[in-house]
Amino acid sequence: MLFKLSPRLERVAAYVRPGAVPVDVGTDHAYVPIWLLQKGICARAYASDNKPGPLRRAAEDAARSGVGERLTLWLCDGLALCPPEAVDTVILAGMGGETMAHILSEAPWALERRLILQPQSKIPELRRWLAERSQAVLDAELAGDAGRLYLIWLVGPGEMDGAAAVDRPLLEKRDALLRPWLAEGIKRARNSLRGIEQAKLPDEAAIKALRAHLEQLEHARRETLTW
Numbered sequence: 001m002l003f004k005l006s007p008r009l010e011r012v013a014a015y016v017r018p019g020a021v022p023v024d025v026g027t028d029h030a031y032v033p034i035w036l037l038q039k040g041i042c043a044r045a046y047a048s049d050n051k052p053g054p055l056r057r058a059a060e061d062a063a064r065s066g067v068g069e070r071l072t073l074w075l076c077d078g079l080a081l082c083p084p085e086a087v088d089t090v091i092l093a094g095m096g097g098e099t100m101a102h103i104l105s106e107a108p109w110a111l112e113r114r115l116i117l118q119p120q121s122k123i124p125e126l127r128r129w130l131a132e133r134s135q136a137v138l139d140a141e142l143a144g145d146a147g148r149l150y151l152i153w154l155v156g157p158g159e160m161d162g163a164a165a166v167d168r169p170l171l172e173k174r175d176a177l178l179r180p181w182l183a184e185g186i187k188r189a190r191n192s193l194r195g196i197e198q199a200k201l202p203d204e205a206a207i208k209a210l211r212a213h214l215e216q217l218e219h220a221r222r223e224t225l226t227w
């Protein structure tokens with residue numbers, strides 16, 4: 001059985017270097033590690049999930065795909081069972097930013113690995129959390145999948161502005177999906193701003209922060225219009 005990845009997971013997998021030993025945290029179906037093993041990009045891979053059901057199915061799929069012996073599955077929270085020396089690449093995809101920050105707080109060694117993140121929500125919070133730990137988005141791209149847009153980051157040691165609303169690599173690479181991504185973000189930020197401005201006791205600090213965020217998104221959108 002040959003696996004085919006969705007466009008989102010294909011872009012996540014593209015950040016794994018040939019010969020790497022990755023762990024895919026919150027793996028669910030383990031599509032990414034199975035695919036990497038089948039393609040021969042990796043000789044060995046690890047994956048974890050905190051629910052037994054997905055791992056059972058992942059083990060069956062890995063066996064059916066002929067890679068079961070090269071994929072180790074762990075039932076645990078985040079990286080709790082992963083020996084740091086076993087892996088050189090850590091993948092966290094399809095989870096919220098707060099879950100990713102929790103998993104990385106419990107295993108700070110992961111910040112010294114090649115870190116591939118595809119956060120589904122709380123992206124500004126995760127960006128701030130990474131910046132506070134001297135981590136930067138070294139590369140970024142957007143993937144379109146089933147009518148939705150997804151952000152993928154390659155993270156590593158470096159300085160970045162944790163309050164930045166847009167990742168520099170997306171602008172530098174003139175990512176083709178940045179314009180629709182910004183349009184969505186601007187719409188969401190405007191709605192949130194309207195909501196907090198109309199509250200009985202408006203939170204002035206939150207309003208100021210959101211206005212600054214919106215201004216950055218609008219500035220980036222103006223930049224994309226010159227491309």
Ligand SMILES: C[S@@+](CC[C@H](N)C(=O)[O-])C[C@H]1O[C@@H](n2cnc3c(N)ncnc32)[C@H](O)[C@@H]1O
Pocket residue numbers: 009025026027028029048049050051054076077078079092093094095099103
């Ligand atoms: C939406 S799925 C994403 C699956 C896959 N990574 C992807 O991107 O398609 C999220 C998975 O993360 C698992 N998960 C959530 N929190 C976790 C944690 N703290 N540790 C391990 N797995 C977790 C869930 O059980 C679920 O299987």
